[in-house]
Every structure is written in C-alpha cells, then in structure tokens.
Amino acid sequence: MVLAPIDSQREAELGRMLASMNGAPGHARPDNALVPFEQFDRLHVARFLIVDDRTLADNRAYGIPAPVYPRGLTFLGDVDGDADDFLVEVSDRAGAGLRAIFSCCEGFTAETDLLQWMRAHQVPPAASYVNWHGRTARQVREEAALRDAVQRHVCRLTPEIERLTPRQVHERLRGLVMADVKAGHLTLSTDAPTPIGWWIRNLLHLASLPAAIVILLLTLVLVPRIVLFVVLAVAALAVVRLRVLEQTDPELCSRPPRESVADLARLEDHDVTNQFSAMGTLKPGPLRLWTTRLVLYLIDWAARHIYKRGRLARVRSIHFARWVFLDGRRRVIFLSNYDGSVESYMDDFINKVGFGLNVVFGNGIGYPRVRWLLLDGCHDERKFKDYLRRHQMPTQVWYKAYPGLTAVDLERNGRLRQGLDASSLSERAAREWVALL
16 A cells, blocks of 8 residues: 655646546546556556545544645555565556656655655555455456356256266366366466465464463563552553543534535446445544554454454455554544445444444544444444445545456355365265355
8 A cells, every 4th residue: 555645736637647547437447558457467456546534624523623634645456475576566567657646646756766655655554354365366367267167068068967966067077177277278377385484474473462462461460469450450440431431422423415425326336346445533542542553453363364264254245455544543544345335335244243343443533432342333323324424435446356256256266166176076065066056
C-alpha cells in the first residue's frame, strides 16, 4: 500500500486520469493504458483510491475541533511473493503511467525516482487477512481452466458417466485431464517452494502471542504481591473506565445523503465480487488507542495462523482485507474485497460474528453504542449500516484478476484439482469429489 497527499491544484486532473482507466464505473480495464493490470500475473486485486474522510466533523462530539488532513491517493495491491519485488516490476512495466498518476501528489516531480518514492510512501497494515494462504493468482487461473475442461468432458460424456461408479468417474475424467495436460491444452503448474525467510518470520510471529502470554503469567507469579495487586487494580480500573466511556459515547449513525449512497452503489455489483473502502477516527484517549492496537494485533495473529483456509471465523466471502493506522494512529482505514452485495456482506458479519465487528470498530467515533466491548453495537442493524455507509469512500479504480469467481468457487476448484492429483480415491472420497461437479 502506497499512500501520498494529493496536490490540491491537480486533484481534478487526477480524477479524470483515474476515470480513464475504467471500463465500467470504478472497474478498471485490465489493459488500460496507464497501469495494465493484466500484465502482472502475481497480482490478485488492486485499487487506486482517493482517501477523503468525510466524517472529520464527528470529532466535535468529543469537544475536539475538526482536524484538517490533505486528501491522499493510495495504490494498493494484494500480490503473491514479496511486495518490494512487485514494486520493482510495476515501476518497470508501468512506470510512465504511474509517474503520470503520482505527479498529482505533493513532492513528486519529473526528477523523482519512482521506485524509491513508492518505497518511501509505503504504509504497513496493522492487521491483514488472506482468504487462502499459499494460493497464487496463477493457481487460481489454472484451476478455473481445469474446472472448465472437466465440465466440458462431463457434458460430452454424460450418458457414459451416468453408468459409472464415483471411483470410475474419477478415473475416467482424470485420464482425460492428464491427456489435456500432455497435449498442452491445460497447464497445472507446481508453485515454487516458499522461501525459508518467510517460514522463519512466520514462526516468530506465531510464537509472539504464546511468548507474551507466558511472560505475563511468569511476571504475575514472580513479582511481589503488592505489585501484582497494583497491576490487577489498574487492569480492573481500565475495564471499569472503558465501560463508563461506553455508556456516554455519542452515536453518530444518521442516514447518509441519498446522493452519497447512489455514488457508492454505482461502483458496486458489476461482478460477483466488490470492493469496500472506509475510514474513521478513533475515539480520543490512550485507552481506546491501546485497545484498538491489541485487538488488531490479535486479528492479525489469528488471520495468519488460524483463519487461513477460506474462512474468517464463519465468514467465507472475503478474499483480502486490511486495517491500516494513519496520521499517528489517530485514524484507521479498512479495505476489503468481498463476494456478494454490500447488504449481504454486512448481514453476514452481523449474523455470524457481530461481536467481532464491535471489538474492531467499536472504538471508532460515532459507532453504535457497545456494551463491554462485545455486545450490542452492530446488532442495531439500521444504525450499523448507516454508520458504515457514512464512513465508506468511493474507490476510483478497482481491479480483480479473476472476475466471475467467488471465494467459494476458488476453494471448490482447488478441491477439484486435489482430487485429480490423486491417482485413486476411496469410495467416500470419490463421491465427495464427484459432488464438486
């Protein structure tokens, strides 16, 4: 994620330039002249977004003057492999287009080194989620082509297949697919091994939470009782203080203007997958900040080590998501890519992991009032949906490398390939594999 302030005198020019990249409102043409996304085979999704927080006046509910921030331009991509390698690649292949776009940002001149400038303006996520760790963009494309090929064989051989057992169906189709691969009609690549450095960093990240818990427990056991009493008293006071704040937090959940909702709706539902971009300001005080930092650390840890195979808790519709602190951790921007409509997206979370929404977003100014950090909040559906729409921003350019495919489709296609990789299946496994067809 690259983020830089926009030169206010060139914002209109920037808007026209970004619009020229689209084939439908907010949806990039893969072959657009500025950043031809289709040339980058490691790229899953990408967006250009003008960061424009329209809820800054909400600070006044806490007696804080509305701050003034310059509008920003962010270029965000979810890619396979190393992020810096992608920056090198995109600066080489789309340097002229990126230079034209970023020339509308403060401090970018004709002499600016594009690659170094993007590196200097990178913003790391506080937490991120990937639907399926290790599944590459190339794998997605190959497995989609594989499913299409299998379906063609099934349609052609339906009378024959109907007389076969599931194991015989698997054997017959596997033979046809292997013949397709041998003839060059299909490609089923083997991904390169994950670099050892990634495994080391991932192991250290995995160990960070258990290590912190062990250190905390040892500290509580070993410190003098008076210190333990003080620590527990401070923790109890923090919980009580949080509850007192919750009872007096102002709710700012008025219905957003129809024009604003219509502008957002024009960018949605051109494909089975949509983008979501929203931002807001944290409630004032160190307690809210540290609560948010802890919550986002736990989300990042769980997304990296627990929810890494197609589900964020019970939600299956998200491809990628990230939470990013901005402006000295005073604001947070949330960016996601999800299947279905925005209404179904919000309903999915309310019905399945409402407590998670409250924990994550409940420390934002104006959020529907929560109780004990977990309860109430988003369960007032109207207030929650109006709150999100108020904070949502239109995404000027959005690209997805595999339109028409949902996260569930990707999982199914992966299971289809796994079954074909096996030379034989048990009767039960064969029945489950045939059911995928």
